[in-house]
Every structure is written in structure tokens, then in C-alpha cells.
Amino acid sequence: MKEIFARGTYVARRAKLRTAMGKGLGLFLGNSESPMNYADNTYNFRQDSTFLYFFGLRKPNLAAVVDFESGDEWLFGDDADIDDVVWTGPLPSVADFAATCGVAHSEPMAGLAKLLSELMGKGRKIHYLPPYRTDTMLWLSTLLDEKISDVGHKCSLELIKAVIDLRAVKSDEEIAEIERACAIGYEMHTAAMRLAKTADNEQYIHSVVDSIPLKYGGTTSFTTILSQNGQTLHNHSHNLPITNGRMLLVDAGAETPMGYASDFTRTFPVNGKFTQKQKDIYQIVLDANDRALELARPGVTYQSVHLECCKTIASGLKALGLMRGNVDEAVAAGAHALFLPHGLGHMMGLDVHDMENLGQIYVGYNNETRPIEQFGTSSLRMGRKLEPGFVVTDEPGIYFIPELVANWRRDRLHEQFINYAEVDKYLDFGGIRIEDDLLITADGARRLGEKRIPATIAEVEEEMTKTFTL
Ligand code: GLY
Numbered sequence: 509m510k511e512i513f514a515r516g517t518y519v520a521r522r523a524k525l526r527t528a529m530g531k532g533l534g535l536f537l538g539n540s541e542s543p544m545n546y547a548d549n550t551y552n553f554r555q556d557s558t559f560l561y562f563f564g565l566r567k568p569n570l571a572a573v574v575d576f577e578s579g580d581e582w583l584f585g586d587d588a589d590i591d592d593v594v595w596t597g598p599l600p601s602v603a604d605f606a607a608t609c610g611v612a613h614s615e616p617m618a619g620l621a622k623l624l625s626e627l628m629g630k631g632r633k634i635h636y637l638p639p640y641r642t643d644t645m646l647w648l649s650t651l652l653d654e655k656i657s658d659v660g661h662k663c664s665l666e667l668i669k670a671v672i673d674l675r676a677v678k679s680d681e682e683i684a685e686i687e688r689a690c691a692i693g694y695e696m697h698t699a700a701m702r703l704a705k706t707a708d709n710e711q712y713i714h715s716v717v718d719s720i721p722l723k724y725g726g727t728t729s730f731t732t733i734l735s736q737n738g739q740t741l742h743n744h745s746h747n748l749p750i751t752n753g754r755m756l757l758v759d760a761g762a763e764t765p766m767g768y769a770s771d772f773t774r775t776f777p778v779n780g781k782f783t784q785k786q787k788d789i790y791q792i793v794l795d796a797n798d799r800a801l802e803l804a805r806p807g808v809t810y811q812s813v814h815l816e817c818c819k820t821i822a823s824g825l826k827a828l829g830l831m832r833g834n835v836d837e838a839v840a841a842g843a844h845a846l847f848l849p850h851g852l853g854h855m856m857g858l859d860v861h862d863m864e865n866l867g868q869i870y871v872g873y874n875n876e877t878r879p880i881e882q883f884g885t886s887s888l889r890m891g892r893k894l895e896p897g898f899v900v901t902d903e904p905g906i907y908f909i910p911e912l913v914a915n916w917r918r919d920r921l922h923e924q925f926i927n928y929a930e931v932d933k934y935l936d937f938g939g940i941r942i943e944d945d946l947l948i949t950a951d952g953a954r955r956l957g958e959k960r961i962p963a964t965i966a967e968v969e970e971e972m973t974k975t976f977t978l
């Protein structure tokens with residue numbers, strides 16, 4: 509699979525950033541290797557996504573400076589010497605890397621501190637993005653001669669906003685890359701469905717699901733959630749035996765070699781056949797997922813789409829006798845959040861939660877659309893108006909979280925909207941989430957991925973009759 513776009517893509521992205529910024533300079537620090545338990549035993553290297561967006565280079569220990577006024581650009585890094593090469597094999601030089609992404613000047617890393625001190629001496633403003641790794645904070649602190657406690661809040665809001673404006677709207681070549689991640693996601697999820705009936709334990713299914721992106725030179729786009737305890741939203745343990753009668757929730761996605769993500773969730777009965785009780789809840793979640801696709805289009809806020817999906821959930825639960833009263837009033841009061849304590853979705857791109865490191869308040873909100881500070885809806889990462897080219901996830905769910913139910917009942921919360929006696933019958937039910945990835949188009953939205961991962965009850969049951977082959 510492709511590992512980098514053509515040089516012109518990166519040149520054009522930086523040119524747009526220069527136009528947006530106009531003044532000052534941008535300092536972009538790439539990521540370095542991160543030790544797991546000692547320096548030479550590192551986590552898989554992941555480049556910073558903004559560095560990938562503007563330079564496309566996946567090598568550790570690179571930095572770049574862009575002069576937004578003159579257009580001068582520098583790439584800094586140290587060439588591998590023979591001691592490195594015996595361990596790593598031959599590597600391109602920093603000059604080669606610079607040429608790959610169309611940066612004119614390349615220099616050893618020592619030149620970065622020198623250049624920055626010259627520029628700061630001339631009173632030039634250095635813009636940088638908020639650091640999220642401690643080693644980057646230390647590096648910034650040294651380079652900019654700032655206290656480590658100051659480097660976080662001295663980052664540039666202007667640069668944050670300019671980068672978000674660019675990265676939020678996906679180009680056709682980015683969409684094609686996300687579609688590739690979705691195709692791998694399709695394979696991951698159908699593998700889980702095909703394996704569930706014969707697997708003894710969650711770990712085995714997990715091992716197969718996580719291995720699939722590796723076949724394509726990629727990786728998972730986040731730590732896979734795969735559990736029969738689907739009511740625990742980010743459940744990272746996969747140590748249970750497969751138990752007849754339970755459902756398995758699988759929330760997993762792929763990252764392509766270029767760094768683009770997919771993110772899907774499916775929930776299915778491990779024995780391949782939904783009970784009536786499972787069907788009832790599943791269908792409500794599927795209706796909410798479909799409702800988001802119907803409503804999402806340019807000019808509509810994703811916050812309003814989230815709230816409409818909450819109404820679909822509340823009215824479905826009312827029909828089953830779990831909720832009661834006026835659905836609009838129940839959702840306005842936040843009563844549905846007992847069952848859906850998270851948001852409908854987030855942006856997705858080079859990060860699975862795209863640009864979350866730049867500040868969710870800037871990625872998902874603006875002056876026009878502010879977060880709603882109410883349990884459940886306060887977890888909505890993406891609230892603002894949709895625009896063509898945005899990619900968002902659509903991931904409603906219904907969960908029966910015994911600890912949360914016990915808390916709400918103790919505090920007699922929303923008794924006029926929740927039938928606690930009926931909820932008691934579902935305390936061992938688990939949770940269902942159904943997640944697809946949406947592209948906002950000129951006049952609506954479409955699901956990403958050539959084929960939708962089996963989603964209806966009939967489609968899921970049919971998929972589970974198939975045999976898994978590697
Ligand atoms: N798929 C995990 C998440 O969206 O948080």
C-alpha cells in the first residue's frame with residue numbers, strides 16, 4: 509500500500525497554511541521513539557499526525573520550520589551513520605526526505621536551535637501546536653527557552669485554528685485512503701462475526717481481528733474493544749470464555765500505512781442468533797444509526813443530529829416500557845443518558861479521534877455551537893455545523909450499566925422518564941453499539957467503505973453462518 513502522497517500534496521497543504529497564517533513562523537516537531545520498559549524496547553513508532561499531514565514523513569526525530577512570510581522551509585534531522593546502519597540497514601538522508609515532501613533546505617538537528625534563536629533574536633513570532641508528549645514539551649522548553657510549565661499554554665491558537673480548518677476537510681485522495689482503512693475494517697469485523705460461534709474465548713477472536721491490518725502494512729487505529737461486557741464503553745480486557753447467550757461488542761478499526769483511520773463497531777450474539785430481547789434493543793440502536801445518516805448534511809450541526817438520535821433511542825425504549833413520558837422532554841432533561849452516556853461521534857482522519865490533541869473545543873465546537881454540559885451529551889466530541897468533506901463517526905448505543913443504574917435509582921434521577929422496575933430486567937444484558945463512518949457530501953452524507961459491514965439483524969445472522977478463512 510502507498511506510504512506517502514506525491515510531493516505536490518504536501519507543498520500545496522503548506523502553501524494553504526502560509527496563506528491562512530500570513531505572518532510569523534511555524535515550528536513542527538515530529539515524534540521520537542517512545543520506550544516501553546527500556547530505551548531500546550520501543551512502542552511501535554507513530555508520527556505526529558500534523559507532521560504527517562504537512563510533510564508525510566514517518567521517520568522519528570525530525571523537525572521542520574516554515575516561514576509564513578518568506579515561504580522559506582527547513583527540515584532538520586540527523587543522517588544515519590554507520591553505527592546506526594548496521595542495526596537499521598541503509599536509510600534515506602534527511603536531504604532525501606526533504607526532497608520527498610518538497611522542502612528546500614535540510615540541515616542537521618543542531619541547526620534547529622541555532623535558527624530559532626536567530627529568529628527569536630529578530631523578534632519573529634514562532635507558532636507551535638500544543639505538545640501532548642512529555643519529551644516534546646522538554647524539547648520545546650529547551651528550544652524556546654521557556655519553562656516546561658509554560659510551553660503548553662504558550663502554543664498558538666491561530667495555528668491550531670488554521671490547521672483544524674485544513675485537516676477537517678478531507679481531499680479526494682484522503683477519502684480514498686480512508687476508504688482503504690474501511691475495507692480493512694470490513695475484514696476485521698466480518699472475521700469476528702465468522703469466528704464467534706466456534707471460538708472458545710475472546711482473546712482468540714481479538715488476536716485474529718488485530719492481525720488483519722498487519723497484512724496490509726498497517727495497524728489498528730486504536731486499542732481494540734472486544735468484549736461480551738459491552739456495557740463498559742472502553743473495555744480493553746478480552747479474557748472471558750465465549751458464553752452462549754451473550755453478545756460480543758467489537759469496536760475496532762484499521763490505520764493504513766499513511767496513517768488514515770477507520771473506526772467501526774458491531775455487536776452480535778455469540779451463538780449467531782439474536783433472542784427477541786436482543787433484537788428489540790439492537791433494532792433501536794440500528795434505527796438511531798440510520799437516522800444519523802438521514803439527517804447529516806452540510807449546514808446541520810452534529811449536536812442536533814446527536815439529539816435527534818437520542819430521541820430515536822428514547823422513543824424505542826419507551827415503546828419497550830423502559831422509558832416513559834414525553835420523549836422530547838426526556839431528552840432535554842438528559843434522562844436517555846442512563847442508556848446512552850456518550851456522544852454520537854467524532855471527526856476521523858489521520859487520528860481516529862481526529863485532531864483531539866489540538867483541543868476538542870476547537871475541533872468540534874465554535875462560537876456558534878457550544879458544548880452542552882449535561883451528563884452524556886457533554887461527551888459529544890463533534891457538535892458544530894457539518895461541511896462537505898468532513899468525516900465523522902456515527903456510533904449510537906444502548907447500554908445497561910448496573911453501577912450507573914444503581915446510582916441513578918439511589919438518587920431518584922429522572923423517575924418520571926425511567927421505569928426502573930423494567931430496567932432491572934436488563935441488568936445482565938450488556939451493551940450494543942453500532943458504528944459507521946460518514947463522509948459529508950455536497951448535499952447529504954454517505955457511509956464510507958465499499959460495502960457496509962453487515963448491520964441488519966438478518967445480515968449479521970447470515971454473516972455468522974459463514975466460515976472464516978485467513
Ligand atoms: N472507537 C473508539 C472511540 O471512538 O472512542
Ligand code: MN
Nearest residue numbers: 771901903943
Ligand atoms: Mn468511534
